[in-house]
Amino acid sequence: xxxxxxxxxxxxxxxxxxxxxxxxxxxxxxxxxxxxxxxxxxxxxxxxxxxxxxxxxxxxxxxxxxxxxxxxxxxxxxxxxxxxxxxxxxxxxxxxxxxxxxxxxxxxxxxxxxxxxxxxxxxxxxxxxxxxxxxxxxxxxxxxxxxxxxxxxxxxxxxxxxxxxxxxxxxxxxxxxxxxxxxxxxxxxxxxxxxxxxxxxxxxxxxxxxxxxxxxxxxxxxxxxxxxxxxxxxxxxxxxxxxxxxxxxxxxxxxxxxxxxxxxxxxxxxxxxxxxxxxxxxxxxxxxxxxxxxxxxxxxxxxxxxxxxxxxxxxxxxxxxxxxxxxxxxxxxxxxxxxxxxxxxxxxxxxxxxxxxxxxxxxxxxxxxxxxxxxxxxxxxxxxxxxxxxxxxxxxxxxxxxxxxxxxxxxxxxxxxxxxxxxxxxxxxxxxxxxxxxxxxxxxxxxxxxxxxxxxxxxxxxxxxxxxxxxxxxxxxxxxxxxxxxxxxxxxxxxxxxxxxxxxxxxxxxxxxxxxxxxxxxxxxxxxxxxxxxxxxxxxxxxxxxxxxxxxxxxxxxxxxxxxxxxxxxxxxxxxxxxxxxxxxxxxxxxxxxxxxxxxxxxxxxxxxxxxxxxxxxxxxxxxxxxxxxxxxxx
Numbered sequence: 001x002x003x004x005x006x007x008x009x010x011x012x013x014x015x016x017x018x019x020x021x022x023x024x025x026x027x028x029x030x031x032x033x034x035x036x037x038x039x040x041x042x043x044x045x046x047x048x049x050x051x052x053x054x055x056x057x058x059x060x061x062x063x064x065x066x067x068x069x070x071x072x073x074x075x076x077x078x079x080x081x082x083x084x085x086x087x088x089x090x091x092x093x094x095x096x097x098x099x100x101x102x103x104x105x106x107x108x109x110x111x112x113x114x115x116x117x118x119x120x121x122x123x124x125x126x127x128x129x130x131x132x133x134x135x136x137x138x139x140x141x142x143x144x145x146x147x148x149x150x151x152x153x154x155x156x157x158x159x160x161x162x163x164x165x166x167x168x169x170x171x172x173x174x175x176x177x178x179x180x181x182x183x184x185x186x187x188x189x190x191x192x193x194x195x196x197x198x199x200x201x202x203x204x205x206x207x208x209x210x211x212x213x214x215x216x217x218x219x220x221x222x223x224x225x226x227x228x229x230x231x232x233x234x235x236x237x238x239x240x241x242x243x244x245x246x247x248x249x250x251x252x253x254x255x256x257x258x259x260x261x262x263x264x265x266x267x268x269x270x271x272x273x274x275x276x277x278x279x280x281x282x283x284x285x286x287x288x289x290x291x292x293x294x295x296x297x298x299x300x301x302x303x304x305x306x307x308x309x310x311x312x313x314x315x316x317x318x319x320x321x322x323x324x325x326x327x328x329x330x331x332x333x334x335x336x337x338x339x340x341x342x343x344x345x346x347x348x349x350x351x352x353x354x355x356x357x358x359x360x361x362x363x364x365x366x367x368x369x370x371x372x373x374x375x376x377x378x379x380x381x382x383x384x385x386x387x388x389x390x391x392x393x394x395x396x397x398x399x400x401x402x403x404x405x406x407x408x409x410x411x412x413x414x415x416x417x418x419x420x421x422x423x424x425x426x427x428x429x430x431x432x433x434x435x436x437x438x439x440x441x442x443x444x445x446x447x448x449x450x451x452x453x454x455x456x457x458x459x460x461x462x463x464x465x466x467x468x469x470x471x472x473x474x475x476x477x478x479x480x481x482x483x484x485x486x487x488x489x490x491x492x493x494x495x496x497x498x499x500x501x502x503x504x505x506x507x508x509x510x511x512x513x514x515x516x517x518x519x520x521x522x523x524x525x526x527x528x529x530x531x532x533x534x535x536x537x538x539x540x541x542x543x544x545x546x547x548x549x550x551x552x553x554x555x556x557x558x559x560x561x562x563x564x565x566x567x568x569x570x571x572x573x574x575x576x577x578x579x580x581x582x583x584x585x586x587x588x589x590x591x592x593x594x595x596x597x598x599x600x601x602x603x604x605x606x607x608x609x610x611x612x613x614x615x616x617x618x619x620x621x622x623x624x625x626x627x628x629x630x631x632x633x634x635x
Contacts, residue, residue, distance in 0.1 A: 007157055009035045010047030010070040012061055014078040014087045015137060019052040027076040030139045034146055035074070041153055046070065053078050055604075058090035059589065063562050066094070066130045067623060071157050073130060074146065077137030079121050087134055088123040093576075093592040093604070095125035095132065096565075099156075102133060102149050109148035110141070124149075127592075128563065129160045219495030224570055227497045227507065228537065232551070234493065234509050235541035236517060238395035238464065245383050248375045250436045251393040252547030257369040259386040262359030267315040270354040274306040274328060275319035278349045284331055287340045291316055308340065315355050322354035323347065362386060372549050394547035400440040400463035401428045402455055404471040404480060405525060406447045424469040424523075424530045431534065437542060447471065449479055453487035460488070460510060460518050464545065467538060470525030472504045480522045484508045490520055500569040501529040505537065531602055532572055535632045558588040558607070558629040564621050566614035573609040574602055577629055588629055606633040 011031050017023040028048060035043045047065050051057040058075070065073055078087030092098075102124035110117030122134040122145070133149065135142040222230075240254035269275070275291065285306040291297035292309075297316035301307055306323075307316050315322065323345055331342035362368060368382055369375075375383075375393070383391065408422040409415060422444055432439045440463055445455040452471070459466045471480035472495070484490040490508040497505050506522035521538050523530040535553065543551035558577055575588040591605050607629040611621065621627060 007041055007043035007154075008046045008069070008071045009041075009043040010065040010073045011035070011045055012048075012058070012065075012073060012075045013050040014053055014058055014075055015050060016052050016084060018050045018077075025050055026139045027135075027137060027142045031074055031076060031135070031142055031146060034143060040150055041072075043072065047073075053084040053086055055086050055090040055093070058087060059094055062091065062094045062127070062132060063589070066127045066132075067562055070130055071161065072153065073132045074135055074142075075133070076135045076142045079123075079134050079136055081119055081121075085121075088121045091123045091125070091132055091134055091592075094127055094590075095123070095592045096127050098123070098125040099131070100124070102152065102156075105152070106135075106145040106148050110145060113144060126160065129162075131156055131160060217496055219492075221496045221498045221503075222494045224497060224499045224536070227494050227505070228540070230493045231507055231537050231541050232544060234507075234517065235519065235544045235551075237547055238397060238545050240392050241395050242390055242392050245375075245380055245389055245391055248380065248391055248393055249377075251375050251391075251396060253369055253371050253373045253375065254392040254394050254547075255371050256367050257383065257388060257391060259362045259364055259366050259368050260388070261386050262364045263362040263385055264356050264358065264360070267358055268356045269309045269311060269313050269315055269322045270356055271322055271324040272311050273309060273322050273324040273326075273354070274343060274345070275301055275309045275316050276306050276321055276323055276345060276349055277301055277303055277319060278321045278351050278353075280304065280345075282345050282348050284342050284344050286342055306343065306345075320351050320355075321349040323349050324354060372547065374548070396437060397464040397542055397545045398438045398440065398462065399432050399465045399467060399542065400442050400459035401425055401432070402442040402445050402459060402466065402468045404445045404447065404452065404468055408444045408470075410444070423527055424525070427527065427531050428467055428469065428534060431531065431539075435539065435542070437546075447479060449483055449487060452479055452483035456483060456488055456520075460520075463518075464516075465519045465521070465538070465542065467521045467523060467534070469523045469530045472506045472522045472524060481506060484520060484522070488520075498569055499536075500567050500571040501526065502533040502536070502572075503569070505529075505533045507537065528574070528602055532574070532608060535608065535630070536572065554631040555610070555628050556586065556631065557626050558586045558609070560609075560621060560623050560625055560627060561587050561589045562623045564590060564609070564611065566611060566619055566621065568613055570613050571609075571611045572630070573611050574605040575607050575609050575629065576604055577607045577631075577635055585626070586629070586635075588627065606635055607631055 011028050013025045013028040015023065015025070018025045028050070032045045032048065035041055035045055047068070047070055049061060051061055058078075062073060075087055075091065078085045103122045106122050107117060107120065110120065120136055124131075124133045126132070131153075135145045243251070269291075274285070276285065280303055286304060288299045288301070288305045288307050289297070290308040291313045293312040296314055297307060299307060299316060301316050301318035307319065309315065309322060327345065327347040329344040329346055330340065331344050333339060334341055362385075368386065369379060373379060375391070403422045403425045407419050409419045411421045411426070415421065425441065425444075429439050429441055440459065442455055442459050445452050456466065468480060481492060481495060485492055488510055490510040492506060492508045495506045496503055502524055504524050508520040508522070510518045510520065512518060519541060523533050540551045540553060564573060574591040576591060577586045577588055579586050588607060588609055591602070610628040610630060
């Protein structure tokens with residue numbers, strides 16, 4: 001018989017003190033003995049290391065060990081309440097699936113030992129075929145928690161390694177023991193966020209007849225490209241307005257801007273020195289007076305004389321050059337050195353030397369900024385330099401944000417049973433403000449046609465664009481499309497998109513009496529779906545309405561740090577883009593579990609990886625391969 005394969009284990013100690021050598025790694029050493037005990041797991045510790053309490057360092061090591069095909073990774077330390085305790089946060093960014101049952105087992109067992117266990121924050125889960133478990137930092141706590149989960153570890157590892165003969169044996173044993181606590185492994189975990197319908201001609205079912213509601217969405221499934229095109233075709237550039245330059249940051253010019261004044265408006269000195277007549281050559285000059293910035297010179301330079309001058313000051317009449325102070329010598333002074341009487345020019349000047357002619361930077365009437373220019377700090381400074389205080393810009397859209405759902409309550413309210421805090425509105429309002437758009441917080445709409453229509457009508461009366469989240473799936477309380485179509489008489493352009501996350505994303509428009517068009521983006525209720533689809537559809541539309549000539553978000557090529565399994569749908573995978581020293585191509589690191597409800601996967605994310613759907617030939621994109629990365633935050 002072939003020798004029994006031992007479980008490969010990595011032990012990662014997370015401790016600033018141990019990393020600096022200030023303390024001995026007792027927990028890591030103790031865990032190694034426990035893991036290799038043949039009366040327990042009987043594993044083999046193939047990796048062990050100490051890292052500081054820093055998310056990037058922890059993540060880097062976890063991903064490295066997963067790629068090395070370690071079966072089990074045990075971390076010890078960094079799971080408490082201290083400021084530097086970040087092991088759970090780092091682990092969550094790495095995981096593809098969480099295993100809350102293991103964490104619960106540790107907490108329940110630890111609470112029987114000490115009530116302080118409630119301050120522990122362990123995270124457990126899976127990446128690839130590797131099980132990752134956070135343990136406390138003390139030798140005693142890590143030993144206890146390891147022993148609490150030990151009974152389930154062999155079976156869990158066999159499942160992840162696909163060892164069906166061993167898992168089947170365990171299942172038969174459970175069945176023979178007439179186990180009453182059933183469990184299930186594997187299964188399809190496709191995104192079940194929110195679906196619905198498409199285009200006016202579909203009409204809408206009778207919402208009062210719940211049993212007769214459609215079991216399949218009547219809206220055709222559009223590709224991402226088709227849906228994006230429909231959005232951009234309906235996003236029209238807004239009219240122009242004239243505003244003060246002080247309020248014009250990030251706005252788009254509606255017309256060319258010309259200079260009413262030249263720059264500089266007078267001949268100006270480039271250096272500190274002396275205004276001279278070049279034909280005088282070198283030699284001694286009598287000092288008439290001075291010319292300083294902010295005042296016109298009182299005298300005219302005549303042969304044999306000079307006027308002292310400062311940088312930026314007007315060049316006096318008669319002078320045709322400036323000699324820098326370094327090319328002169330003091331000959332005669334008075335008043336104890338307070339007044340120069342004579343200086344010697346030691347280097348012969350040339351005509352025009354160190355003088356900026358009138359309009360050499362900007363001529364009067366010159367076009368200084370073109371229509372379509374985005375106004376930033378440099379552009380606004382340029383306008384100020386030629387005396388422009390008001391500019392014609394394209395209007396920036398006002399955006400109203402509405403959350404929907406009976407289950408929602410405000411974050412400042414007491415959380416009632418069956419309710420959750422509304423996070424979507426906060427996220428969407430924040431990202432809109434970050435991009436400089438005026439926002440209207442319309443609050444929470446309850447799941448009733450009357451309430452939805454009332455809030456939507458208020459929103460559309462005040463805003464150019466209305467964003468909602470939730471209420472676009474197939475449930476009996478998903479009434480958003482009904483409110484748009486029946487109550488608002490809006491045209492629904494699509495109600496489903498073939499992408500992950502965000503399949504039920506809905507887009508509609510409404511023609512107003514003044515011939516303007518209002519846009520409705522009904523985003524899914526799952527937090528990640530909402531913010532991802534905002535970046536994919538809403539933000540490019542807002543940028544076009546604001547006047548951007550290239551409203552699409554920036555895409556770059558990036559190299560994957562680790563393998564990513566493809567989904568049946570095209571996926572926009574949250575990731576962190578970084579540049580490694582000496583590398584010209586950035587590296588993309590997944591933020592871990594990509595569940596559409598897991599807002600943690602958006603934390604620190606600055607890109608969305610545009611991944612293709614899996615095929616018969618390709619089910620995984622390997623580490624090191626290049627993918628498109630859409631920039632959604634500052635790098």
